[in-house]
Amino acid sequence: MSSTTTPGPPPLVDPSRLVADPGAAARELHEAGPVHRIAGTDGLPAWLVTGYDDVRRALGDPRLALDKRHAAPGGYRGLALPPALDANLLNMDPPDHTRIRRLVSRAFTPRRVEQLREPIRGTADRLLDAVAPHGRAELISAYAAPLPITVICELLGVAPGDRADFRAWTDALITPDPARPGQAKEAVGSMLAFLTRLLAAKRTDPADDLLSDLIAVRDEEDRLTEDELMSLAFLILFAGYENTVHLIGNATLALLGHPEQLRALRRDPGRIGAAVEELARYDGPAPLAIRRFAVEDVTIGGVTVPAGETVLLSLAAAHRDPRRFPEPDRLDLDRDASGHLALGHGIHYCLGAPLARMETEIALIALLDRFPRLALDASPEELRWRPSIRARGLLALPVRW
Structure with a gap:
């Protein structure tokens, strides 16, 4: 008599590997298969998708929802935000997402972004003026973050x-600091209180800024609700700051670690636009796209993800997929990296992508112009990264010139 056993779920991938050595982790994941079981950002099991084609398709798949109401009971328990901050585009699907994005696009125009070009360069120059006499600096706190x-x-x-x-x-x-268990909750409360006061002030005394325009914008009889305004301000602040800090820091480190690429960019700074695309692919600020929930059983890469389960799309692994990017571990500023997913894809493509690109281009060129002998002021092994799979960013970047 013979018996069969039902195979159990695949073993969980240790997410710390993605933080410690994302390049090596991506190679191992690609060799093992396109979809894996992982301990998610909330510690619960989730599905991790790693292949470029699968990730790109999943980013635009309506069967993978952002709305947390599609999560299975007892499943996903991510960061809890008050309703006034939770009604943001990262938690929405059509038709709500479509309506709000259309209204925001009326205020967040290319013209408004372009108007920031000269102020960004002026801010970059002032920050570099402050550190120039010292011959060395910690670049994240002195430049990449305040800009x-x-x-x-x-x-x-x-x-x-x-x-x-x-x-x-x-x-x-x-x-958040593990020694301060209530730190994140305190930060949310402080931010909510501040944004409440700020919105009230903009209603009373509007100015030439995005928040005033978002208050005023309307489409026929439709306009943003109070919670939608609050959560948009929160999202623009949070995502706009976080991703750009890491993009500038990671790009600077990548260039310093590849002197031949750095010299090529110095010789031809007009290549900065294409260079930023490759730098975003090579070591982008977001290892993962925002989590999604299967609204029905979905097959990805030959693996069936049951309805209600959490799906994580690894942008970092997709960018190291050799089937899409030959020799993916090599930084090549001549590479056509235009298909990268660092700023999203599909209907959830980052609204602030043009601004993030402009800031990074200006920040890098200003830095390289000012300091022709810029060099890393520590060994690469001494550098510390944020202990998070949500964000890929340096805690500090010591440099000298």
Whole structure:
């Protein structure tokens, strides 16, 4: 008599591998298969998709929803936000997503973004002026972080005196101190209180800024609700700051680690646009896309994901897929990296992508112009990264010139 056993679920992939050595982890994942079981950002099991084609398709698949109401009972338990901050585009699917994105697009125009070009360069120059006499600096705190926070606050119309708090709040949400278990909740409360006051002030005294325009924007009889306004301001601040800090820091480190590529860019700074695309592919700021939930049983890469389960799309692994990017572990500023997914794909493509690109291009060129002898002021092994699979970013980047 013979018996058969039903195979159990695949073993969980250790997410710490994706933080410690994302390139090596991507190679192992691609060799093992296109879909894996992983301990997700909330510690619960999730499905991790790694192949470029599968990730790209999944980013636009309506069967993979962002709305947390599609999560299975007792499943996903991510960051809990109050309703006023939870009604944002990262938690929405059509038709709500379509309506809000259309309204936001009326205010967040290419013209408004282009108007920031000169202020961004001016801010970059002032930050570099402050560190130039010292011959060395910690580049994240002195340059990569204050530049985007200044730009986002200028865009929203936040007064200079309030900007330091914004950085502390966003840092607390991304990597809260384990010794302070209530830190993230405190940051959310502080941010909500501040945005409530700020919106009230903009209604009373509107100015030439994005937040005032979002309050005023309408489409026929439709306009943004109070919670939608609040959550949009939160999302623009949080995502706009976080991703750009890491993109600037990671790109700088990549260039310093590849001197021949750095020399080529110095010789021809007009290549900066294409260079930023490759740098975003090579070591982007978001290892994962925002989590999704299967609204029905979905087959991805030959694996069936049951309805209600959490799906994580690995942008980092997709960018190291040799079937899409030959020699993916090689930084090549001449590569056509235009298909990268660092800023999303499909209906959820990042609204702030043009601004993030502009900031990174300006930040890198200003830095390289100012310091022809820029060099890393530590061994690569000494550098520390944020202990999070949500964000790929350096805690510090010591440099000298």
